[in-house]
Amino acid sequence: MIEEERVYYLDNLGFASGVRLHWSTARQQHWLLFPEGALFLNPTAVAILSICDGYRSFTAISQILSSQFCDVDINQVQNLLLQMLKRGLLINKTP
Amino acid sequence: MIDLDLPLTLMAELTYRCPLRCPYCSNPTNYDSSRYRQELTTEYWLKLIKQAANLGVLQLGFTGGEPMLRQDLELMVETATATGIYTTLITAGTLFTKDRAIKLRDCGLDHIQISLQDSQVDKLNYIAGIPSYEQKLTAARLVKQLNFPLTINVVLHRHNLDRIEEILELCKTLEADRVELANTQYYGWALLNRDALLPTLEQLERAKQVVAIAQQEKYFPMGVVYVLPDYYEQYPKPCMGGWGRRTMVIAPNGDVLPCQVAASIPELNFDNVRDHSLEWIWSKSAAFNRFRGTDWMEEPCRSCPRKAVDFGGCRCQALLLTGDATATDPVCHLSPQHHLITKACESGQSHNSSSFRYRDRLNSS
Numbered sequence: 001m002i003e004e005e006r007v008y009y010l011d012n013l014g015f016a017s018g019v020r021l022h023w024s025t026a027r028q029q030h031w032l033l034f035p036e037g038a039l040f041l042n043p044t045a046v047a048i049l050s051i052c053d054g055y056r057s058f059t060a061i062s063q064i065l066s067s068q069f070c071d072v073d074i075n076q077v078q079n080l081l082l083q084m085l086k087r088g089l090l091i092n093k094t095p
Numbered sequence: 096m097i098d099l100d101l102p103l104t105l106m107a108e109l110t111y112r113c114p115l116r117c118p119y120c121s122n123p124t125n126y127d128s129s130r131y132r133q134e135l136t137t138e139y140w141l142k143l144i145k146q147a148a149n150l151g152v153l154q155l156g157f158t159g160g161e162p163m164l165r166q167d168l169e170l171m172v173e174t175a176t177a178t179g180i181y182t183t184l185i186t187a188g189t190l191f192t193k194d195r196a197i198k199l200r201d202c203g204l205d206h207i208q209i210s211l212q213d214s215q216v217d218k219l220n221y222i223a224g225i226p227s228y229e230q231k232l233t234a235a236r237l238v239k240q241l242n243f244p245l246t247i248n249v250v251l252h253r254h255n256l257d258r259i260e261e262i263l264e265l266c267k268t269l270e271a272d273r274v275e276l277a278n279t280q281y282y283g284w285a286l287l288n289r290d291a292l293l294p295t296l297e298q299l300e301r302a303k304q305v306v307a308i309a310q311q312e313k314y315f316p317m318g319v320v321y322v323l324p325d326y327y328e329q330y331p332k333p334c335m336g337g338w339g340r341r342t343m344v345i346a347p348n349g350d351v352l353p354c355q356v357a358a359s360i361p362e363l364n365f366d367n368v369r370d371h372s373l374e375w376i377w378s379k380s381a382a383f384n385r386f387r388g389t390d391w392m393e394e395p396c397r398s399c400p401r402k403a404v405d406f407g408g409c410r411c412q413a414l415l416l417t418g419d420a421t422a423t424d425p426v427c428h429l430s431p432q433h434h435l436i437t438k439a440c441e442s443g444q445s446h447n448s449s450s451f452r453y454r455d456r457l458n459s460s
Contacts, residue, residue: 016316018206018244018272022179026151027101033181035206035244035273035317038103038153088272088316 008085010078012094014054019089021050034089044069048080054093101151102377106158106344106355107143109168110134113160115187116224117212118451119250119285119292121355122160127455134347137167139368141174143345146373148178152343156183160347163190169202176203183208185248188234189227200241207238208246208275213254214261222254224453235269244317248275251302251324252292259302263309263319273317276306278324281439282356282411287452290442299324326436330401331408331424338386338410343377351376353383356411360420386410386420393421395429 019034021041030041032049041049051064058081065072084090111126123131135143147155155175162168163186175182184199188209211231212222219228238245247266249255255262259276266274278299279285279292306321325332335342335354344352350365351373352358358365366380377383385391389402396407407413408424416425416435423430 016244016272017242020181020205022153022181024151024153024179026149031153033153033205035183035246036154036275036320038181088318091316 008082009092010058010081012054012092013052013081013090014093016088016091045080048077052090099378100340102341102343103152104154104342105147105152106156106342108158108344108346109162109165110160110347112164114189114225115227116453117222118288118453119279120454121283123358124283131348135349137170139349140171143368143373144171144174145178148180150374150377153181155180156185158185161187161190169198172199172204173202181205188231191234191237193237196237196241207243208248209235210248214258214265218255239270244272246273246275247271248277250277250279252279253294253298256294256298256302259305263314267314271315274315275320277322282359282415284454286415289439291451293440294324296327299327325426326440328426329428331405331426333405334409337406339383359411360414362420391421396423
């Protein structure tokens with residue numbers, strides 16, 4: 001598979017154009033909204049995605065999360081970012 | 096009792112008027128009858144958008160016909176933006192002027208879908224029924240210039256499947272973020288033109304390979320969706336993700352439907368937003384409850400382990416082809432009426448017609 005050979009960098013991630021977080025009052029839930037799609041987000045995912053501002057390194061993101069939660073699973077953070085990158089929802093904003 | 100989900104998506108069909116005349120249009124074949132002439136007023140639409148947000152709707156698609164024919168579109172987008180709902184404009188692109196595009200962006204529109212009928216100018220204009228190639232390309236470029244995410248949607252059939260590589264190349268040139276390739280579904284206008292549209296098996300096989308490459312090579316950052324031609328599938332599609340499970344459609348006259356084609360089922364009466372709230376229609380209306388869940392099913396669906404996977408397939412297709420809206424979708428190889436599909440495919444293969452029955456041109460102003 002070609003996709004497996006692709007290298008993804010997890011620094012300076014931010015939302016692609018047309019992707020945004022949304023709090024649904026009716027559902028009392030956080031969602032990620034994007035073209036023709038909506039993903040339900042648990043509190044950890046919200047914490048991770050809301051600090052992806054296009055300027056932070058992966059290390060910086062991990063540090064912020066560690067200061068907010070006592071047991072941050074770095075692999076889990078990495079996996080979420082990777083999934084979002086592969087779907088084109090997060091992009092690398094390195095200038 | 097069925098566990099009732101909240102609706103995720105609202106398709107707002109603002110008008111059935113359209114400058115284009117595509118022979119597979121999803122609007123009802125009687126789109127210009129008196130039933131649809133009386134379009135909902137701005138006031139109603141603004142009220143409905145707020146109701147939809149309160150009901151938990153997350154995605155709102157402005158569609159038609161051509162939604163840009165409504166001069167109050169900007170107001171609707173602005174109202175939706177205030178609720179936080181995600182907004183998509185689904186347009187043919189021919190009326191997408193720079194002035195309105197900027198206004199729509201400033202009102203908070205999230206995403207734009209433009210239809211392309213083909214990759215070549217004469218072929219595209221032939222399907223669209225009017226010269227529109229240049230305008231569509233200009234519109235797509237404008238979408239990108241204004242930093243909207245761009246989806247290009249292409250309806251596939253016998254007359255464009257052989258150019259699928261070229262079509263994908265054009266989408267790449269236009270820097271589409273996302274591409275939807277949807278094989279024609281045969282209802283309404285497309286059913287009238289079925290013999291002229293049905294592709295050959297070889298065309299479909301080749302297209303599948305080309306699409307697989309585009310997906311693997313990540314031509315488009317947000318992906319390529321390929322909607323299979325269900326006539327050639329073993330099982331039917333879970334139409335709309337299940338009847339009354341995710342989607343509401345509001346027709347231009349205010350009728351609320353579980354899918355864009357549901358008006359083709361004559362036994363159903365659709366409640367209108369002039370008489371009831373969206374919440375009432377979603378949870379209480381007879382039309383939304385008619386095929387919800389699995390209790391309404393007959394055999395072979397009733398005892399099928401896939402009944403909660405494909406929900407018996409498409410009700411409109413079952414009715415159009417078998418005359419019975421509760422029948423198993425004949426696309427399913429387990430349907431006792433599956434021979435209807437086999438026969439249609441064979442008949443499509445032996446025809447080589449390209450004479451279409453077009454939508455008549457309804458005034459587009």
